[in-house]
Amino acid sequence: MPTKDCKTEQHIKDTAKRVFLFEGKMMATTQDIADTAGVNRTLLHYYFRSRDALFNIVFKEAVTKLRGRIHGVIGSDISFKQKIEGLVEVFYDELIELPYLETFIALQINQDPEKYAELFTHIPGGKERLKNFLKEIQQQMDQQVIPEMKPINFFINLFALMAYPFVAKPIYLNMFDITDAAYHKLLAERKGIIVSMLLKNNT
C-alpha cells in the first residue's frame, strides 16, 4: 500500500493489475480500483482517460510478458523435452503471480476476438517461430517420441493441461472440498505429470 513515494500513475496501474488479474475482480469499477489504490477516482481518468484504456494496458502488459517468455522458450536452442519443461515452468511462474490471467484471456478473447487478435499473433517473428515449433512437434512424432496426431492438437493438449487448472480452480476447491494450499500442492504435482503425459509414446 505505501507506494506513495512512487509515481501515482504507476501506483494506479499496479493496483489495477492486482485487482483485475490477482484478485480476479473482473467487474471492478473505477471506484473500486481508486478505493483500493487510495486515490481519487478522477485520477484514473486523468492518467488513463477511461476504465477501458486502463484495463487494456494492464491486460496487454501481462499477456505480452507471458507470451514473450513462451516464445523465448520455443525459440531457444534446447531439446524438445527441455522446451516442454521450460514452457510448463514459465507458464506456472506467470500464472501463480497472476492467477486470473488465463480466465481473463478466455473471457476477453471470447468477447471480442478481433480486438485481441494481435495479442496472440502480431509479435516479431511470431508466426515463423510458431511454425517451426509445430514442425519440431511433427519431427518428434516421426521419431516416435510422442504419439501421432495433428501437431496443433499436441499444442492444444499442452496448453489445456497447463491452463485449465487455473481457470477451473474454484470448481475443484468446492467439488473436492480442499483448501487453497492443497490445490497448490496438486498444481505442483502437475508439472511433472504434464511433461510425462505429453512425451509418453503409445507404440
Added chain:
Amino acid sequence: MPTKDCKTEQHIKDTAKRVFLFEGKMMATTQDIADTAGVNRTLLHYYFRSRDALFNIVFKEAVTKLRGRIHGVIGSDISFKQKIEGLVEVFYDELIELPYLETFIALQINQDPEKYAELFTHIPGGKERLKNFLKEIQQQMDQQVIPEMKPINFFINLFALMAYPFVAKPIYLNMFDITDAAYHKLLAERKGIIVSMLLKNNT
C-alpha cells in the same frame, strides 16, 4: 423464430439460452434478448422478474443437464475405459450444442464461487458417486492401467483435455489462421486422443 404458437415464456427462455450460451453474448442486455426474441422488453420482467433471474435459470438448466449426463456415465455399470469414452462423448455432445457453456462456467464460478457451489455438489448422491469414481481411478493406477498420480489430478486432466479447447477456441482460430470447420475437425480428432492420452501407462 416462429415459435409464436408456443408459450411466450418458453420462447423467451429459449432465446436467452441461445443468445447467452450458443452465441456467447455474455453481456447481452434485456433489450438484446427481447429484440432477438421479437417481444417487448417488459415481458422478460413479467415472466422472470429480472435479467439476473432469467440468466440463472438458463445457466443452471444447462449446467444441470451436463452434470446429470456426466454423473449418469460415471455412475453406470460399465468398464473404466467405457466411462472415459462415455464422458468424452456426452461432454462433446453438450458443448457442441452450447459452445460457450464452459466459458460461462469458468466466468461465473470465478466471479462468485459460493453462489454456484451447489451447482457442482448439491446433487443427490453426487458426493458419493464422485468419491467412488476417484476410487475407481485409484484402482486403475494400482493395476498399472494408468500412470500413478493423485486421482484428482487424473480427473482434472480429463476435464482439461475436454473443456479447454472450447474455452480457448477463438485463440486458436486466430493463432493458426484456421476456419471454424477446420477447428471442428481438430475437435473430432481429439475424442480419440483424449482417451488414449489418459489411459496410456508409462511403465
Added chain:
DNA sequence: GTCTATAGCGGGATAGAC
C-alpha cells in the same frame, strides 16, 4: 398478457476550482 411511459440508479467521464 402485452404494451407505453417513466422512474431510478450505478457507473463513466469531464469541467473547473485549488
Added chain:
DNA sequence: GTCTATCCCGCTATAGAC
C-alpha cells in the same frame, strides 16, 4: 496533479393503461 461537483447515458425495473 489533485480535488469537488456535475453531467450523462445505458440499463434495469415497475406502474399503469389497454
